[in-house]
Amino acid sequence: xxxxxxxxxxxxxxxxxxxxxxxxxxxxxxxxxxxxxxxxxxxxxxxxxxxxxxxxxxxxxxxxxxxxxxxxxxxxxxxxxxxxxxxxxxxxxxxxxxxxxxxxxxxxxxxxxxxxxxxxxxxxxxxxxxxxxxxxxxxxxxxxxxxxxxxxxxxxxxxxxxxxxxxxxxxxxxxxxxxxxxxxxxxxxxxxxxxxxxxxxxxxxxxxxxxxxxxxxxxxxxxxxxxxxxxxxxxxxxxxxxxxxxxxxxxxxxxxxxxxxxxxxxxxxxxxxxxxxxxxxxxxxxxxxxxxxxxxxxxxxxxxxxxxxxxxxxxxxxxxxxxxxxxx
Amino acid sequence: xxxxxxxxxxxxxxxxxxxxxxxxxxxxxxxxxxxxxxxxxxxxxxxxxxxxxxxxxxxxxxxxxxxxxxxxxxxxxxxxxxxxxxxxxxxxxxxxxxxxxxxxxxxxxxxxxxxxxxxxxxxxxxxxxxxxxxxxxxxxxxxxxxxxxxxxxxxxxxxxxxxxxxxxxxxxxxxxxxxxxxxxxxxxxxxxxxxxxxxxxxxxxxxxxxxxxxxxxxxxxxxxxxxxxxxxxx
Numbered sequence: 001x002x003x004x005x006x007x008x009x010x011x012x013x014x015x016x017x018x019x020x021x022x023x024x025x026x027x028x029x030x031x032x033x034x035x036x037x038x039x040x041x042x043x044x045x046x047x048x049x050x051x052x053x054x055x056x057x058x059x060x061x062x063x064x065x066x067x068x069x070x071x072x073x074x075x076x077x078x079x080x081x082x083x084x085x086x087x088x089x090x091x092x093x094x095x096x097x098x099x100x101x102x103x104x105x106x107x108x109x110x111x112x113x114x115x116x117x118x119x120x121x122x123x124x125x126x127x128x129x130x131x132x133x134x135x136x137x138x139x140x141x142x143x144x145x146x147x148x149x150x151x152x153x154x155x156x157x158x159x160x161x162x163x164x165x166x167x168x169x170x171x172x173x174x175x176x177x178x179x180x181x182x183x184x185x186x187x188x189x190x191x192x193x194x195x196x197x198x199x200x201x202x203x204x205x206x207x208x209x210x211x212x213x214x215x216x217x218x219x220x221x222x223x224x225x226x227x228x229x230x231x232x233x234x235x236x237x238x239x240x241x242x243x244x245x246x247x248x249x250x251x252x253x254x255x256x257x258x259x260x261x262x263x264x265x266x267x268x269x270x271x272x273x274x275x276x277x278x279x280x281x282x283x284x285x286x287x288x289x290x291x292x293x294x295x296x297x298x299x300x301x302x303x304x305x306x307x308x309x310x311x312x313x314x315x316x317x318x319x320x321x322x323x324x325x326x327x328x
Numbered sequence: 329x330x331x332x333x334x335x336x337x338x339x340x341x342x343x344x345x346x347x348x349x350x351x352x353x354x355x356x357x358x359x360x361x362x363x364x365x366x367x368x369x370x371x372x373x374x375x376x377x378x379x380x381x382x383x384x385x386x387x388x389x390x391x392x393x394x395x396x397x398x399x400x401x402x403x404x405x406x407x408x409x410x411x412x413x414x415x416x417x418x419x420x421x422x423x424x425x426x427x428x429x430x431x432x433x434x435x436x437x438x439x440x441x442x443x444x445x446x447x448x449x450x451x452x453x454x455x456x457x458x459x460x461x462x463x464x465x466x467x468x469x470x471x472x473x474x475x476x477x478x479x480x481x482x483x484x485x486x487x488x489x490x491x492x493x494x495x496x497x498x499x500x501x502x503x504x505x506x507x508x509x510x511x512x513x514x515x516x517x518x519x520x521x522x523x524x525x526x527x528x529x530x531x532x533x534x535x536x537x538x539x540x541x542x543x544x545x546x547x548x549x550x551x552x553x554x555x556x557x558x559x560x561x562x
Contacts, residue, residue, distance in 0.1 A: 057432065062531075066531065066532055068532075074516070086432060086515045086518050086519075087515055088432060088513030088514060089514065089528075101421060101422040101423075102420075102421035102422055102426070103421050103431050103432070212531065213531045215531045215532050215533060216530075216531040219531075219533070238533055241533050268421070270421060270429075
C-alpha cells in the first residue's frame with residue numbers, strides 16, 4: 001500500500017509543477033528579441049491560446065536552416081512585422097508530423113509526395129511553392145564507382161551493385177531520417193527498380209544511414225569518402241570543408257522544390273492561422289523571392305536557391321501554386 | 329596536409345572562441361543566461377519536490393522501500409531522450425497537456441529537466457540522510473520530536489550533503505541535450521541552450537561558436553565541482 005501512496009504523491013507533485021509552470025509561462029519569455037513586438041503588427045486572429053499574440057511557430061527542413069537562409073529571413077520578417085518567429089528545424093517528415101499534431105502553425109518542407117498526403121489528410125492548407133534547386137550526388141574526386149555524368153537511376157544501380165559486392169571504396173551515406181532528402185533518395189531507388197525497405201536497407205556495410213541533418217551527413221560522407229545525395233544549397237554552403245565533388249547533377253527527378261503550408265485551422269483550431277497567412281504572403285512576395293534568389297551569391301559565388309514564379313511553377317516538373325494570394 | 333588543416337581549424341577555432349567569450353558576443357551571452365535560467369529553475373523545483381519525498385522515504389518504514397530505492401537508482405541513468413519523448417508526447421497539442429501550450433517553450437524545458445533530475449535528487453537524498461548517524465535520529469525521536477520536527481532536524485544536520493545532491497542535479501540538468509532538444513525544439517532566441525546550440529553549430533560546421541559554448545559549459549561544470557568540493561570539505 002505505502003509505496004503506492006508515495007507514487008501517488010510524486011504524481012501529484014509533478015502535476016502541480018506542470019500547473020505552476022503553465023501559470024508562469026506567460027511572463028516567462030526570456031530572450032524576447034522584439035520588445036516592441038506588438039507595436040506595428042497587423043491584426044492577428046487571436047484564436048485561443050495559439051502561442052500568444054504575434055508568435056508564429058514554424059517547423060522547417062534542416063537544409064533551409066543549415067544554409068543560413070532561414071536565419072536571415074527570420075530577422076527580416078521580425079523587423080518588418082514585429083512578429084516573433086519561433087523556428088524549429090527538423091527533417092521534413094518530423095516537420096509534417098509536428099503540423100499534424102497541431103504543434104506548429106506553418107511548415108516549410110521539400111517532399112512533394114509527403115506534402116500531398118498532408119494536404120489530402122486535411123492537415124495542411126494554402127500550399128505554395130516558393131523556390132527550388134536541385135539535388136546532386138556527390139562523392140570522392142577519383143570516383144571509384146565511375147558514376148560521373150550518369151543519370152541518377154543508373155548511378156544508384158551502379159552503386160548498389162558495386163556496394164553489395166563489397167567493392168573497395170564504394171559506400172553510400174543516406175540521411176535515413178524520413179527527411180525530404182531521404183524521401184527523394186527513396187524515390188530514386190524505387191525508380192531504379194529496387195524495393196527500398198527490402199533491398200536497400202540492411203543490404204550491407206556499404207549503405208550507411210546517418211540519421212542526422214544534411215550538414216552532418218555531408219561531414220560523415222566526407223570522413224568515409226562515400227557517395228551521398230544532397231541538396232545543392234547545403235552542399236554549396238559546406239563545400240569549403242568538403243573534399244567531395246558533384247558527380248551527378250542532371251535530370252528532372254533531381255528537382256528539389258521548397259514549399260510552405262499553413263496548418264489547417266479546421267483540424268487545429270488553436271493554430272495561429274491569420275499569422276500563418278501573413279507569413280505565406282510575405283514569403284511568396286516579389287521582394288522576398290528576389291532576396292532568396294540573391295542569397296549566397298556573395299559568399300558562395302552562386303545563388304543557393306532559385307525563386308519560383310508563375311506561370312513556370314504551374315508547369316511540369318513543378319506543378320504547384322506559387323502566385324495566387326493567400327487570404328484567411 | 330589534412331592534419332595541418334585539422335590543426336589550424338582547432339587552433340583558429342579556439343582563438344575565435346576566446347574572442348567570442350571575451351568580447352561578450354550577445355548570442356553567446358544570451359544562450360548562456362538561458363541555459364542557467366532553465367536548469368536553475370528545474371533544479372529549484374526538483375529540489376522542492378524531491379528533497380521532502382526523499383526524506384519521507386528515508387524516515388518511513390514500509391514494504392517495498394528497498395525496491396523503491398532501487399527503482400530510483402535505476403532512474404539515475406534514465407536516458408534523457410526517453411524523458412524528452414515522454415514530455416514531448418504529454419505537452420504536444422494533441423497530447424493530454426496540450427492545452428497548456430508548453431511544447432517548444434522554456435517552461436516545457438524546465439518541466440522536462442525537473443522530471444529528469446527528480447529521481448536523482450530523491451535517491452541521493454536518501455543516501456545523504458543515511459550517512460547521518462542513526463544514533464542522532466533515535467536521540468531526536470526520544471526527545472519527543474514529532475516526525476516533522478525530526479525530519480527538519482536531520483535535514484538541517486545533513487545540509488551540506490544535501491547541497492551536494494542539489495549541485496549534482498544541476499550538473500545533470502545543464503549538461504544534458506536530449507530533453508531540451510526534443511521538448512525545446514532549439515528555437516533561436518527562445519529555447520536554444522548551450523548544449524543544443526553546440527549540436528546545431530557543429531552540424532553547420534561553425535566550430536568556433538561550438539568551441540566557445542563548450543568552454544562556457546565546461547566552466548560552469550568546473551564551477552559546480554569547485555563549489556561541491558568546498559562544501560564536502562566542511
